Amino acid sequence: MKIAIGCDHGGTALKKEILPVLKELSIEWEDFGTDTDESVDYPDFGERVSQAVSNGKVDRGILICGTGIGMTIVANKFPRVRAALCNEIYCAKMSRLHNDANLLVLGGRIVDKETARQIVQIWFTTPFEGGRHQRRLDKIRAIEAKLKCQ
Numbered sequence: 281m282k283i284a285i286g287c288d289h290g291g292t293a294l295k296k297e298i299l300p301v302l303k304e305l306s307i308e309w310e311d312f313g314t315d316t317d318e319s320v321d322y323p324d325f326g327e328r329v330s331q332a333v334s335n336g337k338v339d340r341g342i343l344i345c346g347t348g349i350g351m352t353i354v355a356n357k358f359p360r361v362r363a364a365l366c367n368e369i370y371c372a373k374m375s376r377l378h379n380d381a382n383l384l385v386l387g388g389r390i391v392d393k394e395t396a397r398q399i400v401q402i403w404f405t406t407p408f409e410g411g412r413h414q415r416r417l418d419k420i421r422a423i424e425a426k427l428k429c430q
Contacts, residue, residue, distance in 0.1 A: 281404075284341040286312035286329040288322035288351075291344025291388035294396050298342070298386075301400045310338065326354030333383050334358040341383040342400070348387035355383050359424050362417075367391050372399040376406035378413045 283302070287295045292315060302309055312328040314320050322345045333341040333355075341361075343351035348365045355363035363383035364375035367390045375381035384403050386396055408414075 281339045282308045282310070284312055284329040284332040284338045285309050285343075286314075286325040286341075287344035287388065288314060288320050288325055288346070289317050290322075290346030291386070292317055294344050294386060294388040294391065294393070295342075297393045298396055298400045301397050302404075305401070305404050307404060322350045323354050326351045330355040330358040330361050330363070330383065334360050336360075339382070340404075342386070343383065344386045344388045346387060346389045348385045348390065352385045355385065359428070360421075362420070366399055366403065368395065369398055369402055372403045373406050376403055377409045378416075380408040380413070380417055 285295060312325055314325060326343055329341045329343050332338045343355060343363070345351045348367060352363050352365045355361050361383050362379055362381045363385050364371065364379060364381035365385045366372040366375055367387050372384070384400070386399065391399065
């Protein structure tokens with residue numbers, strides 16, 4: 281599996297904490313930045329990662345900003361992206377089981393390091409349940425298709 285990862289200045293510290301978890305899971309990643317604590321604009325990094333997920337360049341993605349809210353808003357503008365803001369473990373598991381989320385968003389100033397590691401571990405090891413949940417994802421895809429024509 282290959283993923284894209286990106287953050288703004290509010291997420292650099294947490295990004296460094298979760299990269300070893302990706303390595304342990306044998307997940308290859310492409311880092312779309314930033315690597316600085318200097319103020320940057322989160323939409324720039326959110327766009328890069330979300331586009332890579334949307335066009336299938338990568339299988340999944342991770343975005344991190346101060347709260348995760350801004351990155352989630354950006355990511356869910358892209359077709360085929362199902363970004364889930366998961367600042368605790370239960371939502372991480374459910375976002376995969378029921379929503380087949382393909383982009384994990386974390387709040388760098390909200391989630392502690394250990395919880396973030398656990399979230400990443402669970403998010404990448406929990407499969408999509410399918411069944412009735414697939415029907416709902418199909419409805420989301422239909423909405424995307426309808427909006428694209430407008």
